[in-house]
Amino acid sequence: MxxxxxxxxxxxxxxxxxxxxxxxxxxxxxxxxxxxxxxxxxxxxxxxxxxxxxxxxxxxxxxDRKGRIIEQIKTEIVYLVHHSDEIIKTNLSTWLSDKLRYDYTYLSNLFSEVEGTTIEKYYITQRVEKVKELLVYDELSLAEIADALGYSSAAYLSNQFKKVTGLTPTFYKSIKETKRRNINEL
Structure with missing residues (x-):
């Protein structure tokens, strides 16, 4: 079964x-x-x-089949962003179509209908969450994070990060560092 x-x-x-x-x-x-x-x-x-x-x-x-397809889309994107070193060489639509063996238009329409957002926005949200994680670790520069996640530049990463969070990566990192210091001082 x-x-x-x-x-x-x-x-x-x-x-x-x-x-x-x-x-x-x-x-x-x-x-x-x-x-x-x-x-x-x-x-x-x-x-x-x-x-x-x-x-x-x-x-x-x-x-249901639609629910399984939606979950497959999410699983593939989460795995790609958070658990893989793979940087896709094609665009997301081609990569996802190849992975799931469905036409991207079908996947996109289904995802938007069920989730109320686009696959692209879901992917961007996952990438921004990964950027947040890497910023807090404070092991890589913004340029290294951009490179590791397949962004064309640190500036593009910063713009996308600010669009999603309303904060610059530098400001986000400073807030997190402050919070970490406060916890350590307790």
Whole structure:
């Protein structure tokens, strides 16, 4: 039986879902981002029990095809931005179409209809979140962050960051440093 699971975005999510399936004494064939395959066919009652246990961990079972496609889009983008060193050589639309084997127009329309935002805006939001993370770590310069995330320049990264957050990267970093110092002083 194939299970599609929403909100799986990292290796720890895979471990958490695997552990939950094992606790329910299910025989696992595989667990990957966004999906798991088990040997058993579950009854409605067993599916409800599984759904409840997954919800406690922040996951959800996805039943319909459209929901699975939306989750695949999100999973691929989150993995690309947060867990991969890959910098896409083509544009996002081509890369995503190749990954999911669907026409991008279909993916884009479906995503916008269900999520109320575009795939591009979701991608930008994920990239900005990664920039925030890297700024707080304070290990890379803005130019190095721009390079690592595939931005054409630090200026372009700064403009996009400000559009999304309303703050410059430098100001954001100074706020976070202040907060960190305050916590350390407690």
């Amino acid at each position: 194939h299970l599609y699971i929403k909100n799986m975005v990292c290796p720890r999510c895979i471990t958490a879902v695997r552990n939950e399936l094992e606790q329910l004494k299910l025989t696992i064939n595989s667990v990957e981002l966004g999906e798991a395959e088990i040997v058993e066919d579950l009854s409605t009652e067993e599916l409800l029990q599984l759904e409840e246990s997954l919800k406690k961990l922040g996951f959800e079972l996805i039943g």
